[in-house]
Amino acid sequence: MITSKDIRKRLIEEIDNASITNAEICRRLGITTGALAQYKSGRSMPSLETLANLCKIIDVPPSYIMCYEDFDGNRPTV
DSSP states (O other): OOOHHHHHHHHHHHHSSSOOOHHHHHHTTTTOOOHHHHHHHHSSSHHHHHHHHHHHHOOOHHHHHHSSSSSSSSSEEE
């Protein structure tokens, strides 16, 4: 069973591994650094729209973040 903890763990890992700063992520998403911190801490989850845009920014398939697929850094693998 997929839990929000699993999703948050992948989200944090990929944000931290991204070749872009948290400040730049926030700027491009139009969110505050506080909002990003809340996503990373689990106090809140991004909307589907924000999550989809975040995945584009950090170049990770949303299906990986949502724990539907594995990701090898280049393309999804099932």
